[in-house]
Amino acid sequence: AIFPLMNDKTLEEAIQLKLETSLPWPLREAYVDWKRVDIGDSKKIAIFITAISKPILDSYLGIFLGGKWRVAACEFHLMSLARLLNIETRAPFIFVLLDEDGAEFGIFHRGMMLSHYLEKADGSGAIGERLGSQARSLTTYAAGELGLKITTIILFDKIGIEHQIAELEKELEFLKTEKRKE
Numbered sequence: 001a002i003f004p005l006m007n008d009k010t011l012e013e014a015i016q017l018k019l020e021t022s023l024p025w026p027l028r029e030a031y032v033d034w035k036r037v038d039i040g041d042s043k044k045i046a047i048f049i050t051a052i053s054k055p056i057l058d059s060y061l062g063i064f065l066g067g068k069w070r071v072a073a074c075e076f077h078l079m080s081l082a083r084l085l086n087i088e089t090r091a092p093f094i095f096v097l098l099d100e101d102g103a104e105f106g107i108f109h110r111g112m113m114l115s116h117y118l119e120k121a122d123g124s125g126a127i128g129e130r131l132g133s134q135a136r137s138l139t140t141y142a143a144g145e146l147g148l149k150i151t152t153i154i155l156f157d158k159i160g161i162e163h164q165i166a167e168l169e170k171e172l173e174f175l176k177t178e179k180r181k182e
Contacts, residue, residue: 001015001018001046001047001049002039002044002045002046002047002145002146003044003045003046003047004043004044004045005043005044005045006045011045011047015034015047015049018049019032019049019051023051025053029053029054029055030051030052030053030054031051031052031054031057032049032050032051033049033050033051034047034048034049034050035047035048037112037114038110039109039114039146039147039148040147041147046114046146048112048113048114048115048116050116077097077099077104078095078097078104078106078113078116079106079113081095081097081156082095082106082108082113085154087108087111087112088110088111090108090152091151091152092107092108092109092142092146092148092149092150092151093107093108093109093150093151093152093153093154094106094107094108094135094138094139094142094150094152094153094154095108095153095154095156096131096135096153096154096155096156097156097158098131098155098156098157098158098159099158099159100121100158100159101120101121102118102119102120102121103118103119103121103130103131103134104116104117104118104119105117105118105119105134105135105138107138107141107142107146107148107150109146109148114142114146114148115138115141115142115146117134117138119134131155135153138150
């Protein structure tokens with residue numbers, strides 16, 4: 001979420017309001033965490049917010065806790081995989097993970113994930129057909145809201161859509177064109 005400059009108390013109230021109006025369940029039924037991130041704009045405050053339904057996470061963790069396992073952390077799939085990409089030194093990029101659950105997108109810059117989007121698989125097998133339009137939307141969001149120019153998209157394909165990769169490359173040709181202009 002991007003906010004104008006404000007004091008810490010007002011920022012906490014703005015984040016609370018953002019959560020109350022954005023979550024598909026009541027805030028009291030959610031685990032929430034947030035972190036301020038630097039986007040290089042001194043006139044804006046960027047906050048990366050994560051939230052999950054308490055019943056969903058409690059059910060998931062119950063499996064481990066019932067087996068007397070100690071849980072140290074839970075994180076996005078992309079965060080684990082991104083550690084392999086040397087993300088601290090890369091220019092801003094979008095990382096896409098395709099798996100049986102759907103497509104997970106993250107915008108990364110300066111070693112941090114600044115935005116995350118998950119598109120669940122609908123069982124039709126058409127998730128690959130929507131990748132280009134979603135990537136285009138995220139590059140527009142990155143430019144307009146975060147002030148970042150995305151020239152690279154990294155795709156980790158666990159479902160095998162090789163037959164759609166050529167079409168996806170054509171749809172994302174605008175990235176190559178922009179890169180040549182630099």
